[in-house]
Amino acid sequence: MLEVSGITQIFGGVTALEAVSFSIAQGDITGVIGPNGAGKTTLFNIITGIYRQTSGTVQLEGRDVSGYPPEKLARLAMVRTFQNIELFSGMTVLENVMVGMHTKSTSGLLACALKMPWSISEERRIRSAAMKWLEFTDMVAYADTVAGNLPFGKGRLLEIARALAVEPRIMLMDEPAAGLNSQETVALAKLIKQIRDLGVTVVLVEHDMELVMDICDRIVVLNLGRKLAEGTPREIQESHEVIAAYLGDGD
Amino acid sequence: MRRDLLFFSGFSLLVMLAPQLFKGGYLMNVLVFVGINTMLAIALNLLLGYAGQISLGHAGFFGLGAYLSGILTTTANLNPWLAMPLAAIIVGCLAGTIGFPILKLKGHYLAMATLGLGIIIYIVFNETIELTGGPSGLSGIPNLKLAGISFDSDVKNYYLIWGMALAVMLFSINLANSRVGRALRAVHDSEVAAQVLGVNARLLKVQIFALSAVISSLAGSLYAHTMTFISPTSFGFNFSIELLTMVVIGGLGSIYGSFLGAALLTLLPEFLRGANDYDIIIYGGLLVVMVMFMPGGMVRGIPAAFRKVVRRKEVRDHA
Ligand SMILES: Nc1ncnc2c1ncn2[C@@H]1O[C@H](COP(=O)(O)OP(=O)(O)OP(=O)(O)O)[C@@H](O)[C@H]1O
Numbered sequence: 001m002l003e004v005s006g007i008t009q010i011f012g013g014v015t016a017l018e019a020v021s022f023s024i025a026q027g028d029i030t031g032v033i034g035p036n037g038a039g040k041t042t043l044f045n046i047i048t049g050i051y052r053q054t055s056g057t058v059q060l061e062g063r064d065v066s067g068y069p070p071e072k073l074a075r076l077a078m079v080r081t082f083q084n085i086e087l088f089s090g091m092t093v094l095e096n097v098m099v100g101m102h103t104k105s106t107s108g109l110l111a112c113a114l115k116m117p118w119s120i121s122e123e124r125r126i127r128s129a130a131m132k133w134l135e136f137t138d139m140v141a142y143a144d145t146v147a148g149n150l151p152f153g154k155g156r157l158l159e160i161a162r163a164l165a166v167e168p169r170i171m172l173m174d175e176p177a178a179g180l181n182s183q184e185t186v187a188l189a190k191l192i193k194q195i196r197d198l199g200v201t202v203v204l205v206e207h208d209m210e211l212v213m214d215i216c217d218r219i220v221v222l223n224l225g226r227k228l229a230e231g232t233p234r235e236i237q238e239s240h241e242v243i244a245a246y247l248g249d250g251d
Numbered sequence: 252m253r254r255d256l257l258f259f260s261g262f263s264l265l266v267m268l269a270p271q272l273f274k275g276g277y278l279m280n281v282l283v284f285v286g287i288n289t290m291l292a293i294a295l296n297l298l299l300g301y302a303g304q305i306s307l308g309h310a311g312f313f314g315l316g317a318y319l320s321g322i323l324t325t326t327a328n329l330n331p332w333l334a335m336p337l338a339a340i341i342v343g344c345l346a347g348t349i350g351f352p353i354l355k356l357k358g359h360y361l362a363m364a365t366l367g368l369g370i371i372i373y374i375v376f377n378e379t380i381e382l383t384g385g386p387s388g389l390s391g392i393p394n395l396k397l398a399g400i401s402f403d404s405d406v407k408n409y410y411l412i413w414g415m416a417l418a419v420m421l422f423s424i425n426l427a428n429s430r431v432g433r434a435l436r437a438v439h440d441s442e443v444a445a446q447v448l449g450v451n452a453r454l455l456k457v458q459i460f461a462l463s464a465v466i467s468s469l470a471g472s473l474y475a476h477t478m479t480f481i482s483p484t485s486f487g488f489n490f491s492i493e494l495l496t497m498v499v500i501g502g503l504g505s506i507y508g509s510f511l512g513a514a515l516l517t518l519l520p521e522f523l524r525g526a527n528d529y530d531i532i533i534y535g536g537l538l539v540v541m542v543m544f545m546p547g548g549m550v551r552g553i554p555a556a557f558r559k560v561v562r563r564k565e566v567r568d569h570a
């Protein structure tokens with residue numbers, strides 16, 4: 001499904017990632033873990049086309065997508081959420097999700113402004129699909145709330161609903177549980193499994209080890225920009241290197 | 252959606268009845284300018300309020316529309332109805348071409364680049380004397396004619412300009428509430444999230460910049476054909492700033508806000524005429540106070556103030 005090989009990213013003098021390679025199988029939930037500053041978000045930014053890597057390649061479903069801009073990757077059914085939530089804060093929750101339908105609709109500027117019949121029926125389709133994703137994420141009650149006024153946990157859910165509207169085949173989530181209470185985290189775990197059951201391959205950066213060990217099929221561990229280990233949750237929990245890195249005497 | 256349409260119909264009705272209320276007269280001439288400025292403010296608002304991209308050079312596009320229409324109908328003897336769309340197409344292509352490189356810039360840098368663009372256009376109006384008449388202006392621009400009626404009086408011009416202004420309003424309201432309008436607002440709120448969801452932010456910004464220029468150009472053409480005389484001073488940096496003020500005072504990201512802003516900034520100087528030397532101080536002071544107390548613009552500030560008064564009255568009535 002997704003294959004990263006030899007990814008290196010250098011920011012000025014800082015090597016944020018160094019020769020990171022791994023591959024992700026279709027239908028898996030893969031966790032990417034590692035201490036703060038390990039390079040997890042940087043890796044996501046490269047995979048989703050926000051940064052251009054110093055070297056290395058990203059392959060999506062067998063196609064080399066290195067250097068593709070994010071909007072092009074969205075059309076190839078890859079989408080992501082952000083560690084620091086990026087909502088369209090001035091728009092309603094429903095409108096936020098409707099933006100997620102952008103690649104699934106075609107009406108141009110003039111067709112929209114002149115209310116051509118096909119743009120009207122498309123608008124109806126966009127709205128009902130967006131409502132469906134609000135139901136899926138249990139956010140219907142907030143449909144008309146302005147996104148900027150949402151409680152934090154609901155904001156995270158909205159980002160997920162909005163990403164789902166793209167109908168992704170692969171979805172990358174950067175710390176979706178950060179800032180959630182324990183109840184919300186349990187619900188999130190269930191939701192992520194439901195997303196996987198839709199046939200979406202999930203890649204997850206997360207610090208909440210309980211969540212990661214519970215839902216992930218495989219785990220990739222990064223430390224100081226390098227891949228430290230890779231394996232099933234059980235293998236990772238038993239790995240001496242990983243334990244050492246987390247206890248802080250990895251140097 | 253239904254309510255939007257009802258509101259727009261009511262607004263249009265008021266606009267169409269206004270000449271009956273004012274019985275022609277001097278005010279009609281000012282209201283013609285309100286119509287032109289409403290179109291211009293909406294054009295800038297689509298760019299600034301919706302897409303979040305600033306322009307300090309919009310008077311330049313307004314002027315290009317006016318001059319192209321003027322030159323095409325005088326020197327080239329073209330029919331004004333043909334000159335108007337032709338000018339708009341030329342300006343749209345120009346803005347699209349320039350938009351590609353300059354819309355890569357953000358914030359202050361974009362402000363500087365568009366400021367420069369406006370100034371260059373202004374200089375061209377002044378310097379290409381054979382074409383534009385230079386500082387002394389271009390005169391003898393024909394009025395528009397439709398089915399034997401020549402738009403040569405204030406009342407007729409009022410209907411012409413406001414017909415167009417209402418069309419621009421409806422066009423923009425529809426756009427704002429559509430897939431494209433949502434993508435614009437999304438780019439404004441979080442460009443990176445919009446891109447991740449499949450919005451080509453770069454292309455969209457250029458598109459809206461070009462559309463904004465086209466609407467400004469149409470307003471310019473209408474201006475030229477109603478005034479029949481144009482000169483560079485109407486299209487300078489000052490006017491770009493005035494347009495920006497209309498958009499901000501009226502309310503960013505609101506089409507009716509642009510009307511309110513255009514109406515206030517066009518009517519205010521007329522009302523302040525009696526105040527002689529103090530007019531500019533009152534004008535400036537009022538703008539400062541309004542920005543302070545209505546940071547969301549008139550379109551949000553006035554209803555909020557109204558609600559506050561009603562609530563206070565209710566409290567008093569209960570006491
Ligand atoms: N745009 C950038 N410019 C310069 N340095 C950067 C940039 N982005 C990330 N870095 C650096 O790269 C390293 C990895 O950062 P990154 O955000 O990827 O870590 P992370 O694993 O996501 O950490 P956290 O768990 O805190 O989110 C850090 O040292 C960071 O300072």
Ligand SMILES: [Mg+2]
Nearest residue numbers: 040041042083
């Ligand atoms: Mg991170």
